Every structure is written in C-alpha cells, then in structure tokens.
Amino acid sequence: MSAIPAALATATGLGGAGALAGVVLPYRLRVPVVGALTAGVGVSGCGAGVAALGGGSWAATFPGVLPLAGTYLAVDALAGLFMAVAGAVVAAVAVYGIGYATGHGAHGLGSRTAQTALPLFALTLVLVPVAASVSTFLVLWELMALASLLLVLAEHAERASVRLAGVWYAVMTHLGLVLLLAGFALFAADAGGESFAALRAGASAVSPTVRGLVFVLTALAFTSKAGAVPLHAWLPRAHPEAPSPVSALMSAAMVNLGIYGLVRTGLDLLGGGPAWWWLGLMAMGGVSAVYGILQAAMTSDLKRLLAYSTSENMGLVLIGVGASGLFAAYGDRLLAALALAAGLLHVVNHAAFKALLFCAAGSVLRATGVRDLDRLGGLRARMPATAGLFAFAALGAVALPPGNGFISEWLLLQSLIHGLQVPGVAVAVVLPLSVALIALSAGIAAAAFVKALGVGFFARPRSEEAAGAKEAPALMLVGMALLGAACAALALVPGLLGDGLDRAVAAVGLPGGGAVSGGALKVRIADLSASLAPLWVVAALTAALMLAIGLPRLYGRRRRRTNARLWDCGGGAPTPRMAYTATSFAEPLQRVFDDVLAPEQDVDVTPVRESAYLVERVRFQRRVPDRIEHRLYEPLLRTIAGTGQAARRLAGGSVHLYLGYGFFGLVVLLLILAVGW
C-alpha cells in the first residue's frame, strides 16, 4: 500500500509548512493560510487512517532521524482508526478555526505563537498512533503535549485563570510522561528491545510482577490523558480556558489518544493480563462516567460542562476496554472483541459530537463573550444555525435513539449484559454494576444537556451580551456543518464503519466478530440475539413525530383561533430574571446527590447598625466544588509545598555548608564503592 506513506508524508509536509507559515506570515495572511494547511494535515491524516482501516498496513524504520534510537513507524487498523478520527476532527475544526481566529484579532488564537503551534498540534494528533517504538512514541507524545500547552495558553493575556489552567495541565501531563517513561523503560529493559515489535515478542517472557507494574504505570498515564477520574483535574480547567477550536481538538482528538495508548499497551503489546488490571480499569471508568456527568450537571459554565462530559464519555470507553480485557482474561475472546468494538465506536461517536459541541459553544462564546449559562438564553432566535447544531450534537451526547451516542452505548450495554455468561464472581458482581452505572450516567447526561440547551439557547436572553448575539460567520458554520454531517452519518449508517472496526479489533489479536455489520443498515451482534437498525429507528421516530405534530394541526384547523396575551396572572409581563437558570435547574439534582457533591453554602446576614434585629443585607452563596480535587489534590499540594518549605533550610546560602555537602557525598560514594566492590 503506497497510499498510507504518501498521505503521511503529505500530512507531515503540510504540518511543517503550516508551522513555518505561522512564524513568517503577517496576521492577515496567517490565519487563513495556516488554517488551510492544517485542514490539509487533517484530510491527509484521515486519508491515511481510512486506508489503514480498509485493510492497508505500512511499517518503516528511519535510523537516522532520532539519535541513538532511530524512528520506527507502523500503521495498522487500530492506529488507522485513531488517525482517521483525529484527522477528520482536525480538518473540520481547522476550517472552523479560520473563522474563529479571524474575528478575534491578532492576539489569542490568531497570535504568531498559537498559529505556529496549531499545525504542529494537528500533525502530532495524527502521527502519535503511527509511532512504533517507545522513543518515537514518547517524542511525539511530548510534542503533542507541548503544542497543546502553548495553545491552551493562547488567551493568557485576557484571563488570569488561563495561566492557572496552563500550570495544572503542564504539571499533570508531565507527571504522566514520567510515569510513561518509567513504565516503558521497565518494559523495554525486560523485553529486550524498545520497538513495539520487540516488546510484543518479548512480553510473554516478562515476569507477571513487572507486567503488572508496567500496566499500572502506563495505565495511570494514559487514563490521566483521557481525563478519567481521579486523574482528571487538569481537564475541566484546561479545556474551558483554551480557545474553542483548541478545546474541540483536545476533547475530541487528544483524549482519544489516551485510550489508544491503553489499548495498544494493555491489549496489544502486553497481550492482555490478569483480571485485576481490567477490573481496576472498569472501576475507574465507572467512577469517571458517573462523577464526570454529575459535575457536568452541576456546573453553569458551558465549556466546563462539556469538559466534564468528556470525562464521562472516556469513562464509558474505559468500561468497554476494561470489559474487553476482562472477557479476554476469562477466555471469551468473541465477547472481548465485541466490548472493544463498542468502546472504539464510542470513541468515534464521542469525537464527532464533542467536537461539534465545543465548536458551537465557541460560537456562543465568540458572539457573546459569556460562558456562564445563567447569563445566556435567547440564542435560538439570534443564532439559529448554531443552536440547531448544538441541539443535534447534544442529542448524540445524551445517548437517546436518534443520536449517534446511542448506538455505541447500546452496543456496550449489549456486550456487558451478554457478558454474564462468563463464569466468575468478579464478573457476576462487576457487570451488572457497570450496566447500572452506564444507565445512571445516561440519565444524568440527559439532565445536563437539557440544561445546556434549554437554559443556554431557549427562553429570553438574561444579559445584554446574549441579547446582542449575532450568528457565527460562514466558515465557522461550514466547519460545524461538516461535524454535524459526520454525526448524522454515524447515527444513521454506523454499518459503514463495520469492517474497519473489525480490522481495528483484530489488530490487537481479538477475533473481529462482525459486531457492526449487515451492509450499511444494521448493527447486529454476531452469535447473539440482539439487533438494531438505526435507520428504522430514525424512520419510526420521524413518523411518530410527524403524527404528533400533524394530527393536532389537521384536527385543530376546524376550530377558530385567536391570538391572546400571555396569561401572567393579571400582573406585569414576566421578566427574563424570572426564567429558569442553570443553577436552579441543577438544584434538585444537587439535593439528591448531596452526599457525593458536598456543596458549600454560605449565608451572610448584615444587620443595620442601630439594631441587631433589622437586617440590612443577606448574602447567600453556594458553590459545588470538585470534591476529588478538594480532598485529594489540595492536601497533596499542601504536603509538597510544606516539604519544599522545610527543605529550604538545607540550602541556607552558606558556602561552608555546601562544601560540607560535597565532602559528605564524596565520602558516602567512596564508602559504597569500597563496600560494594
């Protein structure tokens, strides 16, 4: 197959040209040229991925490119799936980004630094799955992290919170890198080689303890990149603060690579493992799914809501990947293939609807400058196209029938329910629990997105900014329409992905059981008695909707109609301040989950100076903090800061002391050498 290397070379060339253009060109030319080149990176990356999904594969070694280690590249169907997803997202978002950055001026996303980093970030998103040795992978991984960090910081001059988010992201992503480095170094040392082929071949010879350690280290790093609870703390900070096209790239393409790393390492390179690995992964996934969506339902920041929803969806994917490993550990490889296919399909679906959601949120942010749902509203009339696209993507995110998220979640539930035939106490306990958690998260997701859409776009505007909103420019709408078309295709004909998905699953050594097949129409589970035809579902729903709308019209036409004033109890017309806000919408749910969320409440009563009985002012404040951040990260950070403070005494500034350290160190070293040898 010569299509794959050609496409990859094109992507690399365009990415390099884009970065160069970002540095060299003046502002007016910079944004459109860089945007077009980045879109080219996306298209060629997607092309390479699709070629790999279609059965192509490619491998090459360039010994001279990286010193000492050399560069190993390989493309199989699993890599192809993630490349195709990342490429498609990059292409659509790059088109959207041209419109977005143009209106923003020469700072923020339009700045020289950001426009240089953008094509590099896009390129690394496409290239990370191509890496086929530890050093190549880590170099690309780190490049991706640095490019995205620069992009997260693009608007640092406008808000102080951007800088804080950047620090969180930088620290957590680099801690992840350290874990990856340690895990892979351990693995490579024991397997006798650092190329993926050598790791794969040597994995069976590695002792179970080391294998377990390698899995835990790499899984921690990869789940942190995927934004799984409790390693998610960077995600709800960095994703909302980044410029919206970057948020879309990070949430729809970058977090996926965490899943890719996990599948590649756990299922492919290590070749599967004992049940406790996968049970741990499923537990993490379950907690992420419920906790993530619960926080999403609580927050009134539109982009933060979407970021937490990313945590939720990655949790669902982790449940799928974990279940796959679990079934494989118990020897049921067909079910393992099904669960993995469900997880991977959800990665694709999530990428489509989340990129669209972030782009739509970006349009809102660009038009109003407001992210707070409590201050939005009334956008349906002012930005009809954006509102429609947001609604369509939200339909996918809530996993209800006509949306694309429904299909993968249905597949995931099917694999879990049918997994009960696998013997074992752990399976009998964990699978029903996972099913319940998925159902719960789907329910809360519905509440969260009803809130985002209903409060953010419907009713009347609750602030001047929202009242003055204008529809996004054409290029942004084109980018969003592309993503919307992808969502629709995934919802209507997921069967198109069927063969590619089978090949991706087969790439990790599981039998691709034809989980999604039956031409372009049906999702059918091989061997099992469940089937779903999305087209028929959509047709039935459309017919029901037409009946529900049409019949009353038809029947009501015989009656006389008059237009009357809205009944407002005879008083004045209701003001926008009386409308339901995001906070009030979430309040009942917050009461239900009071023990989990532990909201902080503050009532401050100020009496009049003359008398304690007359109240001048009452201030009521309520905050729902991220409890995991509160309980886990803050004590940890305090401890580290305390240790640092205590260690300052060791470096008091006295030259004598430092000379003493040197002397002491030398003596200890000599002693060790003397005793050791």
Added chain:
Amino acid sequence: MGLLRKIRDTGRVAEPAPPRPEAEQLPAAREFGGSVQVRCVDAGSCNGCEIEIAAAFNPVYDAERYGARLVASPRHADVALVTGPVTRNMAEPLRRTVAAMPEPRLVVAVGDCAINCGEFSGGYGVEGAVSDVVPVDLQVPGCPPEPGEIVAALRRVTGR
C-alpha cells in the same frame, strides 16, 4: 375506621336542593351544556362576599351538584365571579383576566359593591363598578348576598 364512623355519624349535611329558580337559563349559557367552570376575581372586596362564595361551594349549599366548579385559572374558566368595587390597581388585571378567558364567557358581579360600588362609591382608590370595566351578564345583589342567592344565580348559568 375513623372516616367511616364520621360518615355514619354525620350523615348528610347538604340541604335538600331548592326548586329550580323561576328565571330562565341565560341564553348565552346554553353552550356550556350544564357544566360551568368558575374563576373568582376579587377586584377590591372587603372579603364579605368571598366568605359567602366559599359557603356556596361548601357541603351545605354544595353548588357543585348543579354543575358549577371553581378553577384556578381564567384559561380554564367559563364564568368570572367578580366581587367588590374595582380598585384602580385591579382594573387592568380584571380586564386581562376576562380577556384571558376562552369564549363564550360570562361575567357575574357578586354583591352590591360590584354592582354599584356600594359603601365605597366615590372612594379615591375606586375606579368604578364592575360594569364600568368589563361587560356584566348577571348581577347578584346583597351586602353580602346569601350563599343560596349565589347558588341560585349560578343555577341560572348552568341551567340545572
């Protein structure tokens, strides 16, 4: 068992239905078909009429057995039962309430104040009688009218 015993001990408290009022059913009320939903509007009453209206719908007078029923919104109502002189602040809400009712609709002025401002005539806060603000179809005089009279007026609307 407490409820059953109470029912047995108390027996029937509703007064025997008085004969049908001689006056004919209002022609405009024919379309209601004997079932009339009533919305009360206090346009500035001293609440004397409200007490009597409440009594008209209690178990003793039981206006509901003739097909009249109190509802909570003018959108559900066929008849507006207006009490009191219309005060300035209630003039516009009264107009809007009547406008909010589906057609056909009737307005019943209950009590002397509603008919001619009664005691409060000429008061600085009084806009006028109910008929000065909205068209009135039926009047129930009295200060306050007795529950039986209110029931009789409602029976002229329901025709039962």
